[in-house]
Amino acid sequence: MERYDLLYRLYDEFDTDTLREYQDFVDVFPPVDSRVALDHWQEASDELEERKDEIRQGFATGGTFAEVAARANREQAFTAQDLYSKYGRAVNALVLDVDETLRSAGSTDNEIPRDTLHVLTEFHERGVPIVICTGQTLENVKGFAIQGLGNELVHSGNMSIVYEAGTGVFTPGHGSQTKQLLYDDLDDEIRDVFDEIRSRVLPDAPDDLRRGIHLQGNEFNITLKPNFDIGSSKAETVIDEGLVYLLDLLADALTSADTDADTDQARQWTRAYYADADSEIREVLESEGEVSETPVDEIPEAVRALFERIDVAYYHADAAEIGSLELNKVAGVEAALDVLGVDDPFVAVMGDSKSDLRVMQWAAEHDAGIGAAPDHASRDVLTHVMDTDELVFDQGKSAEMLRTVYVLNLLAKLG
Incomplete structure (x- = not known):
């Protein structure tokens, strides 16, 4: 069955919204010294695994599709598949601006959000520089x-x-x-x-x-x-x-x-x-x-x-x-x-300014990656991003774009 059909089935037949809520809760649950809180976390973790098992049993490559559903919403998953269909490879390094990209004074109190930090640690655990x-x-x-x-x-x-x-x-x-x-x-x-x-x-x-x-x-x-x-x-x-x-x-x-x-x-x-x-x-x-x-x-x-x-x-x-x-x-x-x-780079470049644009243009000219930007980026950056893969994310929501790239890598493993 074509990959797009499998994704339609995944998001139509399973409660992926609730699955992601459990995954997000388990991922970013703060360290606490409370038996009641830890019991609550364990219950959520058990429920998460049960829901993932339903997906694992429903697909030939169910393990990957369970992770896709737990990490990305429908739009992010289909965007990731579009990117794989276009480029045919996984991202092998992240190139990330900080100010007004990973963090934003306008919506994140100038701190990198916890969900963004968590996604970065997951890339690291999978060996992505x-x-x-x-x-x-x-x-x-x-x-x-x-x-x-x-x-x-x-x-x-x-x-x-x-x-x-x-x-x-x-x-x-x-x-x-x-x-x-x-x-x-x-x-x-x-x-x-x-x-x-x-x-x-x-x-x-x-x-x-x-x-x-x-x-x-x-x-x-x-x-x-x-x-x-x-x-x-x-x-x-x-x-x-x-x-x-x-x-x-x-x-x-x-x-x-x-x-x-x-x-x-x-x-x-x-x-x-x-x-x-x-x-x-x-x-x-x-x-x-x-x-x-x-x-x-x-x-x-x-x-x-x-x-x-x-x-x-x-x-x-x-x-x-x-x-x-x-x-x-x-x-x-x-x-x-x-x-x-990284000898044959295919990077995900995320940034908002003219200096980031140069890296995006380098990646595009050398077939070495994709570019993404927050919606408040400079005009030239947004023009470039919209002219390539339209990877624009909301202010303070860098984790959403990182999840799209993460799912691209999951889908690339399926070939």
């Missing part, structure tokens, strides 16, 4: 990863952290490859630009801007964060101002890089180039009254070549950042997968 891919500092990511997933998983040798959007990779348990500082491989021309900007970014900032921002404690990238709640109107104001300020600092660094440009000309080139490259940056420059009228094709080739190696990123009411395009998340993910021994 996990790559946390974030713009945050390594210490921040290590802290919440150990707290949420446990020290044993983080140091299992099957998990990697790509931090600061690709400037470094941390993969515990791999000897000399445990920590890779990818920025060490950049040439002096680029490192000198970053050194100059970093030395000036706070001391030279206007007083009103300096009071409203702080510099994230990165090893390499230069990231301005607001001293206000992310997403608030005050955060929006200082980050928009901070973006213009960073562009001008980058322009000033150009004048020290043997480009034969005066400060005003360099600033016009910088604003013109990055406005042309990113519509959100253009909108900020327009709202701030700082748009350059210089045509992009008038930017000298040597200057353009330098711009093509330097990334300026804008995250609405959250951050403004300068990084190296040679050290984006794609470079970090490739380095992480190499250390983890």
Whole structure:
């Protein structure tokens, strides 16, 4: 019988909703020291097994279908089957952004939900490597990863952290490859630009801007964060101002890089180039009254070549950042997968920002995976996701998308 027919039968003939309720209760039941509570958990666990047994006995491959029904609703299961029909293989690594993807300040109190953490541990138990891919500092990511997933998983040798959007990779348990500082491989021309900007970014900032921002404690990238709640109107104001300020600092660094440009000309080139490259940056420059009228094709080739190696990123009411395009998340993910021994990757990429989009595009271009995003992701990310597999999930509901991928892997075992 065709797989789709079997799934229809599974969800039509069995009470899968109740089955999932029992599975969710058993999975995320908090550790308690109460005989009454433990007895209740045991009763639920016994009932869960009885319901799974009914499915096991009803299908030739009933064990797998019982797990499918316990993990996914009808829509998730059919989406997983669609993905298997299209790609014909299981996901062999997860590549996961954190902020506004695994966790969301808008709906999860900026904590990774317990159901999401549980699904990640189930992937780990099945041998699927996990790559946390974030713009945050390594210490921040290590802290919440150990707290949420446990020290044993983080140091299992099957998990990697790509931090600061690709400037470094941390993969515990791999000897000399445990920590890779990818920025060490950049040439002096680029490192000198970053050194100059970093030395000036706070001391030279206007007083009103300096009071409203702080510099994230990165090893390499230069990231301005607001001293206000992310997403608030005050955060929006200082980050928009901070973006213009960073562009001008980058322009000033150009004048020290043997480009034969005066400060005003360099600033016009910088604003013109990055406005042309990113519509959100253009909108900020327009709202701030700082748009350059210089045509992009008038930017000298040597200057353009330098711009093509330097990334300026804008995250609405959250951050403004300068990084190296040679050290984006794609470079970090490739380095992480190499250390983890994923030779023929087919990854599930989940993220919400332009830096995540680059990884999704890399996966699509190399037939190396699928991309998924929360419904509040940036416009370009959502456009890409809708144009590929339409894997969009609700804010704060990353576990639902992870379950879809988990079921894809279950179905792939059936061949």
